[in-house]
Amino acid sequence: QKEEWAQLVGTKTMSRDGHHVELAANIGSPLDLDDVLANGAEGVGLFRTEFLYMGRDELPTEEEQFQAYKQVLEQMDGKPVVIRTLDIGGDKHLPYLDLPEEMNPFLGFRAIRLCLDNQDLFRTQLRALLRASVHGNLKIMFPMIATLEEFRQAKAVLEEEKQSMQDEGFVFTQPFEVGIMVEIPAAAMMADMFANEVDFFSIGTNDLIQYTLAADRMNERVAYLYQPYHPAVLRLIRQVIEAAHAKGKWVGMCGEMAGDLVAIPILLGMGLDEFSMSASSILPARQLISRMSRDEKAKDTEQILSMSTSQQVEDFVKTQLAKTD
Numbered sequence: 103q104k105e106e107w108a109q110l111v112g113t114k115t116m117s118r119d120g121h122h123v124e125l126a127a128n129i130g131s132p133l134d135l136d137d138v139l140a141n142g143a144e145g146v147g148l149f150r151t152e153f154l155y156m157g158r159d160e161l162p163t164e165e166e167q168f169q170a171y172k173q174v175l176e177q178m179d180g181k182p183v184v185i186r187t188l189d190i191g192g193d194k195h196l197p198y199l200d201l202p203e204e205m206n207p208f209l210g211f212r213a214i215r216l217c218l219d220n221q222d223l224f225r226t227q228l229r230a231l232l233r234a235s236v237h238g239n240l241k242i243m244f245p246m247i248a249t250l251e252e253f254r255q256a257k258a259v260l261e262e263e264k265q266s267m268q269d270e271g272f273v274f275t276q277p278f279e280v281g282i283m284v285e286i287p288a289a290a291m292m293a294d295m296f297a298n299e300v301d302f303f304s305i306g307t308n309d310l311i312q313y314t315l316a317a318d319r320m321n322e323r324v325a326y327l328y329q330p331y332h333p334a335v336l337r338l339i340r341q342v343i344e345a346a347h348a349k350g351k352w353v354g355m356c357g358e359m360a361g362d363l364v365a366i367p368i369l370l371g372m373g374l375d376e377f378s379m380s381a382s383s384i385l386p387a388r389q390l391i392s393r394m395s396r397d398e399k400a401k402d403t404e405q406i407l408s409m410s411t412s413q414q415v416e417d418f419v420k421t422q423l424a425k426t427d
């Protein structure tokens with residue numbers, strides 16, 4: 103099997119019936135890139151920038167960030183690279199930010215909420231990203247968007263920084279897309295409205311599942327409720343994809359679910375455009391997709407969405423998968 107995978111390294115991901123989907127990698131630092139390229143990723147679907155801020159005692163400078171973003175863009179050599187702005191809070195802390203303890207950190211002051219409130223920090227990161235944009239195929243992504251106003255505010259801050267850089271003489275030679283993570287059910291429900299304003303969506307199922315089923319992703323006692331194949335989660339995902347495609351926007355997924363071999367047939371059938379996963383999952387996923395017809399999987403979508411439990415969905419897909427081999 104390893105040999106079969108090796109042959110897939112330099113290829114595009116095509117379904118048996120000739121549809122291309124993009125298989126990208128999640129990274130946490132530029133150091134991950136060797137592995138990403140060795141596994142034949144078609145891009146970076148999620149660069150978690152938290153690492154730049156963690157394990158130190160002060161904020162990273164614009165220059166430090168710029169160097170890291172530039173390195174990733176250059177090494178990916180024109181392939182798309184989605185860089186997510188800071189998603190701190192929730193389970194991740196920064197000693198030097200001195201944030202108060204919260205009763206419900208996952209429902210609290212994190213990610214875009216913190217960035218919009220702490221604009222110096224946010225603007226520094228955006229300027230580093232804007233400077234890096236000329237070095238490759240950058241897409242900027244905001245995490246934990248719940249409302250349209252949040253997206254508009256974040257986009258406005260980005261535009262202000264872009265304008266001020268242009269006033270200083272900086273020349274933007276590369277267009278870049280600006281999108282959001284869909285990891286809060288409200289954003290999934292409102293995807294049709296967001297689709298008028300964003301360039302792309304990336305579904306963050308790690309959080310979307312926990313918020314949909316109200317089951318803390320870190321709490322083992324409620325882990326039985328953390329159900330990726332729950333029809334409620336699947337309906338939200340489908341709704342986002344349909345709303346986005348209706349407006350000509352693309353949809354990726356960067357939660358763990360994107361690399362799950364049971365979820366992939368469902369997501370392929372729903373028309374997901376990009377799957378971003380850990381590097382080691384890419385070749386097995388590419389092989390699986392090459393054996394499946396997207397049009398056939400699409401026919402299963404209605405049936406899957408009319409099921410009432412995760413177990414039913416899982417049993418159905420596993421039976422189908424057994425036939426693929």
Ligand code: PEP
Nearest residue numbers: 285306307308309356357
């Ligand atoms: C997600 O929520 O699915 C996601 C990719 O973000 P993180 O795991 O960093 O919260």
Ligand code: MG
Nearest residue numbers: 285306308309
């Ligand atoms: Mg998340």
